[in-house]
Amino acid sequence: MAAYVITRINVTDPAQYEEYKKLSPGAAAAHGGKFIVRGGESVTLEGPxxxxxxxxxxxxxxxxxxxxxxxxxxxxxxxxRAGAAEFQMVAVEGA
Known part of the structure; x- marks a missing residue:
């Protein structure tokens, strides 16, 4: 069953965070992972x-x-990435 890693990020040091962004795709791909959403425009439809x-x-x-x-x-x-962002990351099984 597929699993999804969902991350909410508050970037505090954009230049340092860019260095992290260069490294994470290779780490994900090495374990069969692929990015579905990576930033981009979002709209809150309900809630805070x-x-x-x-x-x-x-x-x-x-x-x-x-x-x-x-x-x-x-x-x-x-x-x-340490010191460049505040992270919340969860993994959840999907359909």
């Missing part, structure tokens, strides 16, 4: 206004999503 950057990745299954997060490549990407 969401003004954070939204990113959604699709993985073959939840184990692949977890392997991505714990992988050496993504640990390196997270180190580059």
């Amino acid at each position: 206004i969401e003004d954070r950057r939204l990113v959604v990745l699709e993985f073959p299954d939840i184990d692949s999503a977890k392997a991505f997060y714990d992988s050496e490549l993504y640990v390196q990407a997270r180190a580059v």
Whole structure:
């Protein structure tokens, strides 16, 4: 069953965050992940206004999503991102 990593991000250092953005695609691809949403315009349809950057990745299954997060490549990407953004990241199984 596919799994999705959903991330809400408040970028605090755009230049440093750009360096992180260069590293994360390779880490995701190494575990079968692909970006479905990577920023872009969003509109809040209900509830409190969401003004954070939204990113959604699709993985073959939840184990692949977890392997991505714990992988050496993504640990390196997270180190580059440290101090550049406030992150909330969840993995959820999909249909």
